[in-house]
Every structure is written in C-alpha cells, then in structure tokens.
Amino acid sequence: MPSDVVDMMESRREKLEDVSDPGISVAAVLSWLASVRFYNLWRLLFPWPSKSSNIAPEKLRPTAYLDGLRGFAAFLVYWHHHQLWAHSDLQKIFIESGWGYLGKYHFMSFPFVRIFFQGGHFAVGTFFVISGYVLSAKPMSLIHAGEQAKIADNLGSALFRRWLRLYIPIFATTWIHMTVSYASGMWLGSLTFNLKTTYLAQMWDWYCQLKNFSFLFFEGSRPSLSYNFHLWSIPIEMKGSIIIYAALLALAKCTKHARLWLQGILIFYFLYIVDGWYCALFMAGMLLNDLELLETKGELPEFFDRFRPFKTIIFYHLFVFALYLGGVPAHRVEVEDLRQNPGWYYLSFFKSQSIYDSKWFFLFFAAAFLVASVNHIGWLKRFFETSFCQYLGRISFALYLVHGPILETLGDRIYTAVGWHTKLQEENLAHWVDIWELPKTGPMGLELSFLLPHIVLLPVTFYAAEVVTRAFDEPSVRFPQWLYKSTTRAPAARLPA
Numbered sequence: 235m236p237s238d239v240v241d242m243m244e245s246r247r248e249k250l251e252d253v254s255d256p257g258i259s260v261a262a263v264l265s266w267l268a269s270v271r272f273y274n275l276w277r278l279l280f281p282w283p284s285k286s287s288n289i290a291p292e293k294l295r296p297t298a299y300l301d302g303l304r305g306f307a308a309f310l311v312y313w314h315h316h317q318l319w320a321h322s323d324l325q326k327i328f329i330e331s332g333w334g335y336l337g338k339y340h341f342m343s344f345p346f347v348r349i350f351f352q353g354g355h356f357a358v359g360t361f362f363v364i365s366g367y368v369l370s371a372k373p374m375s376l377i378h379a380g381e382q383a384k385i386a387d388n389l390g391s392a393l394f395r396r397w398l399r400l401y402i403p404i405f406a407t408t409w410i411h412m413t414v415s416y417a418s419g420m421w422l423g424s425l426t427f428n429l430k431t432t433y434l435a436q437m438w439d440w441y442c443q444l445k446n447f448s449f450l451f452f453e454g455s456r457p458s459l460s461y462n463f464h465l466w467s468i469p470i471e472m473k474g475s476i477i478i479y480a481a482l483l484a485l486a487k488c489t490k491h492a493r494l495w496l497q498g499i500l501i502f503y504f505l506y507i508v509d510g511w512y513c514a515l516f517m518a519g520m521l522l523n524d525l526e527l528l529e530t531k532g533e534l535p536e537f538f539d540r541f542r543p544f545k546t547i548i549f550y551h552l553f554v555f556a557l558y559l560g561g562v563p564a565h566r567v568e569v570e571d572l573r574q575n576p577g578w579y580y581l582s583f584f585k586s587q588s589i590y591d592s593k594w595f596f597l598f599f600a601a602a603f604l605v606a607s608v609n610h611i612g613w614l615k616r617f618f619e620t621s622f623c624q625y626l627g628r629i630s631f632a633l634y635l636v637h638g639p640i641l642e643t644l645g646d647r648i649y650t651a652v653g654w655h656t657k658l659q660e661e662n663l664a665h666w667v668d669i670w671e672l673p674k675t676g677p678m679g680l681e682l683s684f685l686l687p688h689i690v691l692l693p694v695t696f697y698a699a700e701v702v703t704r705a706f707d708e709p710s711v712r713f714p715q716w717l718y719k720s721t722t723r724a725p726a727a728r729l730p731a
Contacts, residue, residue, distance in 0.1 A: 302618030305626025307357035314354030332575030342679035356560035359601035366519020395714035402710040427460040464638040474516035511594035559600035632702035
C-alpha cells in the first residue's frame with residue numbers, strides 16, 4: 235500500500251476515535267470510506283505487489299498444467315490475430331496455408347513451426363478439451379466415489395453459475411470498449427461496430443447485439459458481436475458446458491465399462507454422424523478425465539494393460555501428431571483446398587463427411603492428443619507449470635477478452651504508423667500513415683516492423699488483461715457462488731430416529 239494512503243487512513247481513523255460529535259463522526263466515516271475506495275481503485279489500476287510483500291508461492295494443484303496450457307493457448311490466439319491483422323490479404327493466405335502452398339515456402343508455414351504463427355484455431359480446440367476435462371472433474375470424482383446423492387447438487391450449482399461466469403466479463407468489457415470508442419469518436423475499421431449519432435443509440439445497438447449473442451438456442455446463422463468479434467467461441471463454450479453437465483447426469487449410474495463405451499459413442503456421433511465438432515472436443519476432455527481418474531486408482535480396463543510398457547513412446551507420438559495436425563491449413567473450409575497443401579492430400583481423405591469446416595475434424599484429434607499427452611511427458615508438463623505459464627493461465631480469459639479491442643484501436647494505429655496499412659487506413663488514419671515507418675526485413679511473420687510494435691502492444695495488453703481479471707473475471711467467479719448460496723436452501727436436518 236502507498237505510504238501516503240496509509241498515513242491518510244491512519245490519521246482519519248484517529249480522528250474518528252477522538253471526535254464525539256455525531257455529525258463530524260459521519261463525515262469522518264464517509265471520508266475514510268472514500269479513502270478505502272481510492273485505495274481499492276489504486277490496487278486495481280496498479281495491480282503489481284510491492285517489493286516488500288513476502289507471499290509464499292501456492293502449492294500447485296494436480297491439474298495446474300492445464301491452467302498453464304490454457305494460458306499458453308490464449309497467447310497463441312493473441313499472436314495469431316496480430317499476424318492476420320498486420321499482414322496483407324495475400325500474406326494471410328500463406329499464413330493460414332501449408333508449407334509449399336502455390337509454390338511458396340515460408341519459414342512460418344513449415345510443419346510444427348506454423349503452430350506458433352497460426353495456432354489460434356488449435357488453441358480454441360484446446361480450450362474446449364480443457365473445459366470438458368475441468369468441468370467434469372468434480373462430478374466425475376463423485377461418480378467414481380459412488381456419491382450419487384451429491385452429483386445432482388454439484389451439477390445444479392455448476393449449471394446455475396456457468397452462464398453468469400462467462401457473460402459478466404463480456405458485458406463489462408464490451409460496454410467499456412463501446413463507451414470509450416464513442417466518447418473518443420475514433421475510427422475502428424470495417425471489422426467492428428459503427429459509431430451511432432447519439433450515445434443512447436449506441437447503447438441500444440450494444441444491448442441488442444449482446445442479448446442476441448447471449449441466447450444459446452438461436453436459429454440460423456450465428457449472432458454477430460461486432461463489439462468484440464473474437465468472442466464467437468463463448469456461446470459454443472456455454473453449449474459445450476451444458477452437454478458435459480447433461481452427459482454426466484445421464485451416465486452417473488452406468489457401470490465403468492458402459493460409461494467409457496457411451497462416451498466414445500457420443501464422440502463418434504458428434505464427429506462422424508453430425509457436424510458437432512465442438513461437442514466432440516468437450517466430450518474428449520470428459521473422457522480423458524475419466525481415464526485419468528481410473529488410472530490413478532489402478533482401475534483402467536484390462537485393454538490398456540497391453541500398452542503399459544509402451545506408455546512413454548505412445549504419448550510422445552501423440553504429442554508429435556498433435557503438433558502436426560494442429561497446423562492444419564485453415565485458409566478455406568473446403569476439403570478440395572486442403573488437398574492443394576503439400577502434406578495434407580492423403581490426410582484429407584480421412585475427413586468425416588459430416589464436418590463442414592475441414593480444419594475442425596483434424597483439430598479435434600490435435601487438441602485431444604495434446605491434452606492427453608502433456609500429463610505424461612515430464613518436461614512438457616513442467617513447462618506449463620512454470621510461473622510464466624501459470625500467470626498466463628490466470629489472465630487467460632481476460633487476455634482473450636481484451637486483445638481484440640486493443641488490436642482494433644491502439645494496435646491498428648501503431649501498425650499503420652510503422653508501415654502496415656491498407657487503403658482503409660490510408661483514408662481514415664491518414665495522419666498515422668508511415669510516421670514511424672520501419673523496414674519489413676526478415677522472414678514473413680517475423681519482420682522487424684511487425685515485432686517492434688509489440689514492445690508497446692504486449693505490455694499494454696497484459697496490463698489490461700490483469701486489470702480485467704481483477705475487476706471482472708475473478709468477481710464473475712465469486713458473485714455466482716454467492717448468488718447460488720443466497721437463492722438456495724440448505725438441506726433440512728434429519729431428525730434422529
């Protein structure tokens with residue numbers, strides 16, 4: 235706490251204790267409350283701990299590596315979106331295509347390497363598998379323990395809280411983005427919302443988009459959210475959560491073998507019978523969690539025993555397959571375009587007929603293999619348990635929320651200033667064009683003029699993510715918990731027989 239704030243608060247406490255007049259006491263109380271609010275605001279806007287703080291690091295949870303994996307995936311989304319924003323339309327084709335596509339061989343397109351440049355799609359698939367794993371963790375442990383009476387309570391509480399937990403930060407951050415953009419009158423480009431003539435009209439447009447976006451059972455095309463178009467995956471996250479809760483409740487009383495078979499059948503149905511790729515991703519996470527719990531107790535089906543001597547080499551192979559499949563070309567959704575990418579012609583024939591967008595079929599296996607392998611590859615698990623990855627995991631949702639608005643506002647102007655601009659920027663940001671022009675030397679995706687702007691953009695984005703985490707993300711976890719406890723009754727105590 236800043237020393238001047240501490241001195242101010244202590245002096246006001248002393249005055250409050252010494253003064254006997256009620257009116258002055260009320261004023262002192264109000265003044266003290268104001269200082270407390272000021273301190274809270276100070277901690278929110280300047281969230282880093284002081285050097286004198288000596289807080290022992292918390293012991294990592296058994297699934298901490300999943301937090302780190304989720305955080306690293308969120309960073310890949312950030313990097314992918316910046317790659318696409320800065321580069322030209324022609325360059326975007328090669329960013330999202332394979333090595334050797336149309337005779338072009340770029341370093342960033344090389345298999346495995348390309349994950350670090352266009353890994354945003356892979357990251358989203360990984361998010362969904364991790365969600366399926368984490369959402370099913372507690373109820374699945376209750377199923378294994380035979381605690382049938384507690385499963386319904388656990389799932390009811392989870393379902394009650396889930397929508398609020400996902401959408402409260404979205405409402406808050408999009409409203410701030412809308413308000414700041416309207417107040418400043420800044421040009422936001424063609425991919426985001428248009429400014430209205432009055433703030434009331436802007437608020438109404440924001441409200442109409444958000445209320446449609448928050449409704450899961452819409453018909454027709456997916457509702458757009460121009461106030462942050464990167465959040466298209468949030469309704470899918472909510473749908474997948476409901477699928478997990480329903481599947482857990484439906485399979486709660488099944489035998490071990492029946493439960494495993496039915497989860498596999500559901501994955502097959504979502505992936506090969508209908509176009510339910512995201513449902514398959516969530517179910518894969520649930521199945522992996524089930525298998526991990528069984529392995530911990532030594533209760534895996536006998537079928538797995540024959541593979542136990544080859545466990546390490548199997549998971550290393552799954553990891554390599556995950557990295558290759560995670561780089562699936564994503565420029566177009568048609569399988570015919572996929573076949574034009576070297577290294578994907580024969581793989582394209584494995585694609586399910588039911589999946590419309592080709593990349594999600596391969597990303598299902600990539601994400602499932604990745605999450606399955608991390609826990610069994612020591613050095614990889616330790617990497618995701620490092621403090622950096624754990625920090626990324628803590629701010630991952632906020633990073634996902636704020637990186638788009640910052641890219642559309644500050645990022646667009648900085649990229650225009652250093653030489654990355656199109657006709658739109660030249661017409662609407664003419665005073666920013668090439669004012670700090672930098673050379674485009676270096677391989678595509680690693681140009682000097684692309685890397686240097688992140689000296690500013692990366693810290694600003696991380697700072698905004700930290701503030702949003704403290705202001706909206708963490709409260710969106712606590713508030714639904716409080717609301718659920720406040721609106722439900724404790725079970726009545728049984729009278730002794």
